[in-house]
Amino acid sequence: MTVESAPHSVSLPPEGEPGHVRIGDVTTEAGAVIKDVTVEFERWGRLNADASNVIVLEHALTGDAHASGPADIDRPTAGWWNGMIGSARALDTDKYCIICTNVIGGCRGTTGPSSPHPDDGSPWGSRFPAISVRDTVTVEHMALKALGITHVHAVIGGSLGGARSLEWTLMHPDFVGKALVMCVGARASAWQIGMQSAQIQFIESDPDWHGGDYYEKGVAPDRGLGFARRIAHLTYRGELELDDRFGATAQPGENPLSPMRTADRFQVESYLDHQAEKLAQRFDAGSYVVLTDTLNRHDIGRGRGGMNEALHSSKVPTMVAGVDTDILYPFHQQEHLARNLGNCLGLERIESAVGHDGFLTEFERVDGIVRKFLKEEPELPQSA
Template sequence: MTAPANTANERVQTQIVRLVESNQSFELACGRSLAPIDVAYETYGQLNEAGDNAILACHALTGNAHVSGYHGENGEKPGWWNSMIGPDRWIDTNQYFVICTNLLGGCDGTTGPGSLDPDTGKPYGLTFPIVTVADMVKIQKKLVDHLGVPQLLAVVGGSVGGMQVLQWLVDYPDFVKAGIPIATTAHLNAQSIAFDAVGRNAIVADPSFNKGEYYKTAQGPDRGLAIARMIGHITYLSEEGMRSKFGRQLRSAKDYSYDFNSEFSVETYLDHQGERFVERFDANSYLYITKASDYFDLEKAYGSLEKAFEKIQSRVLIISYTSDWLFTPKQAEKMVNAMAAIGKDVSYYNIESAYGHDAFLLENDTQGAVISCFLQATAHPDRDHTLESVNCMCPPRGRPSLSRFEQAQRSRVDYELIESLIEPGATVLDVGCGDGELLAKLRQDKHIQARGIEVQQDLILTCVCRGLSIMHHDIDEGLKAFADKSFDYVILSQTLQAVPNPKKVFTELLRVGRRVIVSFPNFAFWRSRVQLALQGKSPVTKQLPFG
C-alpha cells in the first residue's frame, strides 16, 4: 500500500455549506429546533456516473472533516485518517468518492455552541440545544443529498464515528449498501459514562468557564478542557501499551524531584496531549458531543438490539480490538450476535493489538486490508470470488498468509462429498471455515446462504475478500449467537482434530443445525499407522499436515 505523499494534488480545503436556512426549521430529538445550520465538509475522489461509489467517513469525538490530504501552504496538517484514505490507499480515492463532515455541535465549521445565535448575535454557549447522534446523522443525510449522491456504498467510522455508522444503518436502511462500525458500541456502559462525566465536570469547574460564556474573554476554560482530554486519553490507551511506552520512566531526571511537578514520562505525555488539545477544540463542543454519546442507546430506543437491527438491509463489518477497554470486544460481540440472530449479513473481525481504543487510528495496515476487501466485495458482488481473484482484489500489504493451506497442498476431496449432500438454496454454517473455499464453492454451485466461523485472523481476511459473512469466533465458546435449528446444514470440515471439547461442540452443532456434516482426517490409513509405529509421533502426510 502506497505511503501518504505530501504532494500538491493532495492539498484540500474544508468547504462550508448552509443546509438549513434561518427561515427553516430543523427539528431535534430533544424537542427544540435549530436554524440556521452550516456544515463543514471535505470530499476526495470523484462520484462516478452511476453514483454508486460514495463512502461517508464519520469522525470520532474530537475529529473534524479533514480526514485525508493536507492543509496549509506547506502541507503541515495531514488528515486524521490520512494513512487509510487517499490515492492508492486502503480506501482508494481513485476508486471511491469519500465524504467527511464535521459533526453537528462541533467546532470546526459546523454549527455548534460556538456559532452565533441569530436571535442574540452572540455565541450560543450553553443555550445551544442538546443534540443526539441521530440529529448528527440526519444533518449528514442532508449533506449527502446536497452533493447529489443517490446511495452510499458504505459508511465507516470509529468510536463515536462508529455510533454514527450504526445510526445510519438503522435510520436509512435502503440508502446504505454497507456499514463498517469500528471500535464502538450500541450504548455506553456505566464506566464510559463516568469518564465522560468527570471530563465535563473538569470543564464546568474551571473558574474561566463562566457558564459557557467565555468566547470574548481573555482566558477560556483551558485547564478544565486539558484535564478532560487527559482523562479521555487514558481510556484510549491500554495498560499493555502504556507499560511498553512509558513504564515508570522519568522524563528527564535520574531520580525523583520530591515535588508535585510532572516527572514521570506518562505524566508529561498527558500534559502535552492536554496542551495541544486546547489549541484546537472548544470546551462547550466537548460537553455537547460527549453528552450525545452518553445518550446514544439503540437498545433503549427500540427495546432490544434485535429490534433495533431488524430494518438493516446493508452488509455489515464490525471491527474491534483485543486491548480496547473503552468499547470492548464483548460489546462488539453483543452487536454481532444480535445481527446474526436475526439473519443479517454481518462479519466480525477482532484484531489483536496493544494500542487499546486508539488502535482504530493506528492499526491501519491490519484493519485497512479487511476494510479494502470488504468494500471491493460489496462494490463488485458479481465478481468471480475464487482464491486467485480474491488475492488480486487484496492490496499488496496486509495480504493474508495462506501457509496453513499452502503447506498442505492437499486436494480437499471431502469438499465434493460435502457438496453432494447440500440441497440448493439451503442455509449453511461452516464452523472452522478456513479460507472460505468450501462456502464460496457452495455459494456458486448451490446458491446457498453462507455463513462462516473462523478463529485465525489471516484466514478471516480471505473470507471477507470472497464476500462471505464471516465471524471471528472460537467454537469452544459455543454458538450462542444462533437460535435452535437456524441453519439447514452445519459443517465441521477437518476441524474436529483441533477441538479440545468435542462433546460440547457437537451439542452446539446439533442445536443450531437441522443436519450436521462432519469430515475428519483418516488417521487409521496404513501409511499413517506405519509412520506412527516407526516414529512414535503424530503422522504427517499430504492429507494430515497436523504434526
C-alpha cells in the same frame, strides 16, 4: 466554498479542500431547534455519473472533516486517516468518492457552540442544545441530500464515528449500501457514561467556563479541558503500551520521588500534559462537552424495543471491527453487535497493545479490514 441547498445537482469543493453546505433549521430528537445549520465537509475522488460511488467517513470525538492530507494554517493537524485514502489505497479514489463531514456540535466549520448565533451574531454558547447520535446522522443526511446525493455506497466510522455509522443503518437503511462499524457498542455503558461525565464535570468546574458563555471573555476553560483530555486519553490507549513506553520512569531533569511532593513528574505525566496542551490548541471546550454528552446518549435500542430488537431489525450489510485491548469500548461489545445484527458481514479483531486508538494507529490491519469490507463488489458506473 459554500453550497446552498440544491437537491437536483451535485456541487463539491476541490479535492481535499473544505466545503460548506447550508441545510436550514434542524429539530433535535429531544425537540430543540438549531437555526440555520452549516455543515463543513471534504471530499476525495470523483463522483461517478449517477453519484452512486459515495463512501461516507465518520470521524471520532475530536476529529473533523480533514480525514486525509497535510496540516496547514486552517487545519492544524494532518488527516486522521492519512494513508487510507488515495489512488489504489484501501479507500480507492479511482473508484470511490470519499466524503467526510464535520459533526454537528463540533468546532471545525459545522455549527456548534462556538459558531455565531443567527439571531445576534454572538457565539451560541450555552444556548446550543444537547444533541444525540441520531441528531448527528439527521444533519449529515440533510447535508448529503442538499448536495444531491440520494444514496451512499457505504458508511465507515470508529468510536463516535462508529456510533454514527450504526445509527445510519437503522435510521436510513434505504440510503446506505453497507456499513463498517468499529470500536463502539450498541449503547453507552454505565462505565462509559461515568468516565465521560467526569470529563464534562472537569470542564464545567473550571472558573473560566462561565456556564458555557466564555467565548467573549477572552479566556477559555483550557485547564478543565486539559484534565478531561488526560482522563480520556488514558481510556484511548492501552495499559501495556503506556507501560512499555514510560514505565515508572521520571521525566528527565525532574524528581517525582523527592522527600516532599512537588510538581516534578513521571514521564507518563509529561506525556499526558502534552496531549492536554495539544487539544486545547485545536479544539473547543464547548464542543467537547456537547459531543461527550452525545456519546453518553448513544443507545440504538431507545424507542426501538431495546438493543437486541433494534440490532435484529437491521437489514443493511454491516461489518464490525474492534481492538482486543480497548478498555473504552471493550471487544465484547463488538462481539455483541456481531451476534445480534440482522445482516452481519463478519467480526474483525484488531490485535494491538495500543487500545481504543488502534483503529487509527494499526494501519496495515485496518487497511486490510477496509479492503475486505469493500472487495468483490459489482463494477460501479464510471466517473462523470
